[in-house]
Amino acid sequence: MPKRLNKSHTTQQELPVNxxxxxxxxxxxxxxxxxxxxxxTSMAARSNLVPTPYAIKMALLxxxxxxxxxxxxxxxxxxxxSQFIWIRDLSIHIWPPEKLVVNRNGxxxxxxxxxxxxxxxxRSTLPMQDGFVFREWVYMQGHLQICxxxxxxxxxxxxxxxxxxxxxxxGCFFQYLPQYSQQTLDLLFQHNSTIGFTVQPMDDLGEKTTxxxxxxxxxxxxxxxxxxxxxxxxxxxxxxxxxxxYDIYQRY
Amino acid sequence: MTNTQFPAxxxxxxxxxxxxxxxxxxxxNEGNQSLTRRYYIIQKGMNEPESVNGVSGDMLKHIQAxxxxxxxxxxxxxxxxxxxxxxPDRIGYDIDKNIGIFTEKDTDLTTKTAKVIQRCSxxxxxxxxxxxxxxxxxxxxxVIEFGAVVGLPTLVKTQSYFHAKYGTDNPTPYxxxxxxxxxxxxxxxxxxxxxxxxxxxxxxxxxxxxxxRLDALLKSVLYTYLQPNGAKRNxxxxxPDHFEGVITVSTRRxxxxxxxxxxxxxxxxxxSLANTLNNLNGADTILCFDFENIAEFAAQxxxxxxxxxxxxxxxxxxxx
Numbered sequence: 001m002p003k004r005l006n007k008s009h010t011t012q013q014e015l016p017v018n019x020x021x022x023x024x025x026x027x028x029x030x031x032x033x034x035x036x037x038x039x040x041t042s043m044a045a046r047s048n049l050v051p052t053p054y055a056i057k058m059a060l061l062x063x064x065x066x067x068x069x070x071x072x073x074x075x076x077x078x079x080x081x082s083q084f085i086w087i088r089d090l091s092i093h094i095w096p097p098e099k100l101v102v103n104r105n106g107x108x109x110x111x112x113x114x115x116x117x118x119x120x121x122x123r124s125t126l127p128m129q130d131g132f133v134f135r136e137w138v139y140m141q142g143h144l145q146i147c148x149x150x151x152x153x154x155x156x157x158x159x160x161x162x163x164x165x166x167x168x169x170x171g172c173f174f175q176y177l178p179q180y181s182q183q184t185l186d187l188l189f190q191h192n193s194t195i196g197f198t199v200q201p202m203d204d205l206g207e208k209t210t211x212x213x214x215x216x217x218x219x220x221x222x223x224x225x226x227x228x229x230x231x232x233x234x235x236x237x238x239x240x241x242x243x244x245x246y247d248i249y250q251r252y
Numbered sequence: 253m254t255n256t257q258f259p260a261x262x263x264x265x266x267x268x269x270x271x272x273x274x275x276x277x278x279x280x281n282e283g284n285q286s287l288t289r290r291y292y293i294i295q296k297g298m299n300e301p302e303s304v305n306g307v308s309g310d311m312l313k314h315i316q317a318x319x320x321x322x323x324x325x326x327x328x329x330x331x332x333x334x335x336x337x338x339x340p341d342r343i344g345y346d347i348d349k350n351i352g353i354f355t356e357k358d359t360d361l362t363t364k365t366a367k368v369i370q371r372c373s374x375x376x377x378x379x380x381x382x383x384x385x386x387x388x389x390x391x392x393x394x395v396i397e398f399g400a401v402v403g404l405p406t407l408v409k410t411q412s413y414f415h416a417k418y419g420t421d422n423p424t425p426y427x428x429x430x431x432x433x434x435x436x437x438x439x440x441x442x443x444x445x446x447x448x449x450x451x452x453x454x455x456x457x458x459x460x461x462x463x464x465r466l467d468a469l470l471k472s473v474l475y476t477y478l479q480p481n482g483a484k485r486n487x488x489x490x491x492p493d494h495f496e497g498v499i500t501v502s503t504r505r506x507x508x509x510x511x512x513x514x515x516x517x518x519x520x521x522x523x524s525l526a527n528t529l530n531n532l533n534g535a536d537t538i539l540c541f542d543f544e545n546i547a548e549f550a551a552q553x554x555x556x557x558x559x560x561x562x563x564x565x566x567x568x569x570x571x572x
Contacts, residue, residue: 066450141294
């Protein structure tokens with residue numbers, strides 16, 4: 001398709017010589033991290049080792065709406081539509097901290113019996129079930145880096161990242177470190193997967209999804225594999241030791 | 253620093269806390285042995301994991317909510333029936349029991365959320381979720397969040413103690429794990445979200461009410477560290493005997509910085525971050541309130557209650 005190639009070539013030339021296209025931000029993990037795998041069906045299930053692109057994009061959308069939504073009340077739908085597209089289209093790469101310890105903690109839970117009909121208002125009490133579940137909490141040693149792009153809105157993106165202080169489950173704090181932010185022409189880190197890798201399913205927004213599909217308040221429903229896609233992610237970490245209570249991963 | 257007021261967008265606490273002889277959080281039992289919560293962490297330069305005692309953030313949140321409930325009743329804050337009863341569903345209890353929260357005209361989430369915020373301080377501050385079949389989910393995220401409390405390796409000790417229960421028939425022997433030592437704790441309050449209705453980007457209660465709720469929240473945080481009401485406290489009442497760290501407050505749209513006390517230089521790092529953020533966003537964006545012991549911590553909370561105003565808009569500026 002010569003026409004298309006030509007177009008992209010022109011765009012490249014129009015960019016200033018020092019155009020930055022990728023942004024790398026650095027966070028210091030503050031607390032233990034937990035983010036249930038999105039394909040989990042159990043109440044507890046295993047945690048992802050690092051935040052996924054979906055979780056990161058949702059965090060970006062949250063701070064975007066909180067910080068700028070109020071100024072766009074009259075044209076909210078139009079505005080969020082355009083903002084959503086550039087956030088959705090970001091390619092997100094994650095550089096895990098040096099060491100990760102996955103803790104498996106036991107929890108005693110009492111929960112409603114899912115097989116009983118909760119809608120039966122004549123019942124004085126709802127049946128409860130006792131359960132014992134494991135939940136994973138990840139202790140991270142070192143910094144977490146996120147590289148995303150290509151985008152021509154890096155200043156806005158950096159501003160949004162600076163407003164985020166947790167990923168995954170609430171209370172899983174990360175401290176943004178402003179002095180480490182970098183804007184570069186190319187992706188800052190690239191893992192050589194021939195050395196080795198650990199697979200983590202990485203969920204992301206689908207290429208054609210819309211804001212109303214992923215908005216939990218909207219009646220539009222998101223479909224798996226269309227609006228939320230789960231691809232294998234290759235993390236540059238290796239499992240170095242494991243026991244019934246913990247796994248330790250080290251970065252290559 | 254003068255005694256002027258300042259807007260509080262976000263408030264964080266990072267500190268190291270000493271609890272003696274507590275069994276605040278347990279992971280279950282094996283036979284007649286109760287097992288405490290443990291976390292495995294790995295420190296810089298180490299290859300082997302270290303097993304430390306800890307208390308989950310959920311437990312701290314529960315302790316804090318219990319204190320807030322009492323404070324809210326005492327200070328006459330608006331509470332729903334569920335809120336008054338400290339029902340875990342909060343406003344969900346009222347909705348379930350049809351205690352006239354919504355009229356037939358209240359169909360959209362904006363109006364419903366506004367009514368919930370006005371009606372129930374605990375639902376506003378601690379969050380809630382009400383799911384309806386075929387209906388829209390009404391939910392709110394908590395204004396306050398706790399990270400897990402993690403023991404500092406080598407400075408925390410857990411031991412098992414023998415006890416016996418004497419009933420009328422058989423005496424039952426059992427063992428309880430009790431821990432003492434220094435712990436790293438972090439929490440964050442998104443003060444700007446007190447009374448905030450995310451559906452219309454406005455506040456559903458006035459500034460006076462928001463300030464009352466912020467004060468109640470700060471007081472509940474103080475009480476959480478003064479009196480940690482977790483598990484097994486009837487026989488293993490924890491002794492909080494030291495707390496040092498730093499409270500950071502952001503006066504502009506920027507999260508208040510926090511670093512875990514698992515890092516030995518956490519205090520220095522927080523002050524350095526505060527300087528960087530002040531250079532980037534303007535002087536006094538971040539205010540730091542250091543404390544060296546529990547009494548100083550209480551005094552700093554008192555300072556915040558006297559001087560911190562809930563943050564409202566992007567135009568709000570620090571007035572140091």
